[in-house]
Amino acid sequence: MMSGMLDNLKRFFQDRAEKEQNRPFLEAAMAACAMVSASEGQISFADRIRVDQIMETLTQLKVFDPHEGVDLFNHYADHILASSKQGREAALKTIKTVTSDPETAELLIDLCLAVSLSDGVTSLVEHIEIVSLCGLIGVDPDIIGLDTEQMLARYIAHK
Numbered sequence: 001m002m003s004g005m006l007d008n009l010k011r012f013f014q015d016r017a018e019k020e021q022n023r024p025f026l027e028a029a030m031a032a033c034a035m036v037s038a039s040e041g042q043i044s045f046a047d048r049i050r051v052d053q054i055m056e057t058l059t060q061l062k063v064f065d066p067h068e069g070v071d072l073f074n075h076y077a078d079h080i081l082a083s084s085k086q087g088r089e090a091a092l093k094t095i096k097t098v099t100s101d102p103e104t105a106e107l108l109i110d111l112c113l114a115v116s117l118s119d120g121v122t123s124l125v126e127h128i129e130i131v132s133l134c135g136l137i138g139v140d141p142d143i144i145g146l147d148t149e150q151m152l153a154r155y156i157a158h159k
Contacts (some may be wrong), residue, residue, distance in 0.1 A: 034076035
């Protein structure tokens with residue numbers, strides 16, 4: 001009986017430590033997703049569903065209640081929609097707390113791409129936002145397949 005209680009206590013503290021360790025990534029991921037989602041001036045239902053999917057599937061985020069992530073996403077998105085410059089600056093400040101690691105920075109861009117594709121196509125505005133974010137956090141957009149010239153050519157061809 002005592003070992004069961006100790007095991008539960010140990011598990012509780014391990015979960016808590018994992019949450020604390022991953023909290024900056026959660027905040028950065030939701031800020032990055034919000035920047036892309038809000039870039040078109042509104043948040044689509046498809047984007048919200050994609051954020052839920054990210055929360056439920058990404059290993060670093062599984063330790064959190066999905067509602068916690070959605071609340072953070074909404075916070076950043078609402079701030080960006082209310083005051084674009086200040087909202088984006090606040091989101092970027094949060095994002096930059098975890099992007100000294102290149103793999104983490106690239107993962108954030110991958111999440112942004114996932115959100116931008118939630119409705120089946122990345123808009124030019126979303127693409128520009130993602131490429132801009134790449135530059136701000138030190139990710140080469142060409143390396144991860146964000147060829148801006150190809151995107152512009154496709155956009156112009158469909159006009």
